[in-house]
Amino acid sequence: MTATLAMHMSDGLLNAPTSLLFSGVAIAGVGLALVRARADLDDRTAPMAGLVAAFVFAAQMINFPVLPGVSGHLLGGALAAILAGPWVGALCVSIVLVVQALLFADGGITMLGANITNMALIGTATGYLVALALRRLAVRSREGLLVTAFVAAFVNTVAASCGFVLEYSIGGAAGYGTGTAALAVIGVHCLIGIGEGVITAATVGAVAAARPDLVHLLRTARPRAVEEKAR
Amino acid sequence: MTAVARKRGAGFLVGFGLVALLIAAALSYFADSDPDGLDAVTRQGCTAVETEQGERLDGHCIAQNGTDHPLADGPLADYTVGGDDRLTGVAGAIGVVATLGAAGALFWGLRRRGTGGQGEAGDTPGED
Numbered sequence: 001m002t003a004t005l006a007m008h009m010s011d012g013l014l015n016a017p018t019s020l021l022f023s024g025v026a027i028a029g030v031g032l033a034l035v036r037a038r039a040d041l042d043d044r045t046a047p048m049a050g051l052v053a054a055f056v057f058a059a060q061m062i063n064f065p066v067l068p069g070v071s072g073h074l075l076g077g078a079l080a081a082i083l084a085g086p087w088v089g090a091l092c093v094s095i096v097l098v099v100q101a102l103l104f105a106d107g108g109i110t111m112l113g114a115n116i117t118n119m120a121l122i123g124t125a126t127g128y129l130v131a132l133a134l135r136r137l138a139v140r141s142r143e144g145l146l147v148t149a150f151v152a153a154f155v156n157t158v159a160a161s162c163g164f165v166l167e168y169s170i171g172g173a174a175g176y177g178t179g180t181a182a183l184a185v186i187g188v189h190c191l192i193g194i195g196e197g198v199i200t201a202a203t204v205g206a207v208a209a210a211r212p213d214l215v216h217l218l219r220t221a222r223p224r225a226v227e228e229k230a231r
Numbered sequence: 232m233t234a235v236a237r238k239r240g241a242g243f244l245v246g247f248g249l250v251a252l253l254i255a256a257a258l259s260y261f262a263d264s265d266p267d268g269l270d271a272v273t274r275q276g277c278t279a280v281e282t283e284q285g286e287r288l289d290g291h292c293i294a295q296n297g298t299d300h301p302l303a304d305g306p307l308a309d310y311t312v313g314g315d316d317r318l319t320g321v322a323g324a325i326g327v328v329a330t331l332g333a334a335g336a337l338f339w340g341l342r343r344r345g346t347g348g349q350g351e352a353g354d355t356p357g358e359d
Contacts, residue, residue, distance in 0.1 A: 012298040013273065034341070041342035044240070050335030051247050057330040058255035061310065061323050063263040070271040071263035088338065095334045103329060104322065105300040105308035164269060172293065181272055181293060188268035211243050 008097070008115045009164065011108030018171025023113030029121040030094050037087040040216065048214050049084045053092035055203070056080055057099060064195050072192030075119045078127025078156035079200045082149055083207060085216040086128040093120035118163035127156030131217050138217055145208055145218070146201040153200035154193035161189035248331065255323030259310070270294070 014022070041049060056076035063071035076096070080089030094116050100106040107115050131138065131152040138148035165182040172178060208215045266274060277292035288295050302308060307325065312318035 009269065010294070010297040011300060012296045013293060037338075038341050038343060041338050043342065043344075046338040046342040047244055047335065048247075049338040050331050051244060051251065053334035054248065054327045054331035055251040055254075058251040058259075058323065058327050061255055061259040061262060061319075061326075063265070063267055065263045065265065066268065067271075069265050070268060071265040072268050073262075091337065092334060095337065096330055099326060099330050099333060102302070103305070103307050104310050104326065105302040105305050106310070108298075109301060161269070168293070181275070184272040184275065185269060188272060192268050207247070210246075211240070214243070 008107030009111040011110050014114060014167055015171040019110045022117045022167060026113035026116040033087040033090040037091055040085040040088050049088045052080050052084045053095050056092055057096045066191040072195055074196055074199050075123050075157055075160055077123030078152040079203055081124050081128035082131050082204050082217045083215055086124060090120050090124045093124055114167050118160045122163040123156040123160035126159035127152045130155045146205050149201040149204040150197035153197040157189050157193035157196045161185050252324055252327050255327045256320040259319050259323045
């Protein structure tokens, strides 16, 4: 076995123009996140944001079984967005993907743009939008927060897998089996999304129990109350 | 923020970091070694054959067009240390530290500095 912990798209799965296209998408998305993230980063949240990235890296190493012979692992976009905000969250996942590609030969270098687009941009954005839509529920009770985290993470995983399907249908190098592959990829990621949801709910729940002021989703819902508490 | 609150805050961050380190260094040994969802689907239709050059995929599948990673022979490739997968935990710990270093440096550099920011209104100036 050459790679037991291999994840993400490897080099050669997309043709060159499509790789370039999604490198452009990734650069634009990460660039925008770099500009917008500043507003969410201060002396208190910056160290937390760094730790969120480290936690996502660690959690991505844990492949859990989903079907016989098939595993899944956390993507982390919804988790990072709920804890650190959508812009910082997108940067957290991007950094993880860059470290994985450059240090651990995990995820193709020419596929970095596509992988960032799927997991750091599409996953984080959809996960955060779902969390934002459910924020009233999340603020109301602990159970509400856990449900919000679970649903946001589930949608994040399925949406990220749809990103792969989109990319492959635009410029898959193999050029066959797109329809079947699409159904299979999305189907498997519905199962992985359940695991993603459980891990995300557990992590967000633990952080919220100890330091609710460090959960971005709760912080923005009631900034004044939390500021008082943080003092 | 009082000195006590500040200390409590630092304690939480250290704990969170230690949990990440523990997951990467110890829990990673219990990770499922089967291919993940994306990997599994892109290999559908192929059978993996071990050769002297490594793995070859026979048949027709998406992953067949995949090429080896240019850094596949790197010291930490595939979350090992020098190809030794008994050291996955060490590779994981290095990864956590590297990620924290890169992300920490970026976010610390990007942060809004000084007092007067909306999240910092109550802080005493010049304490950091």
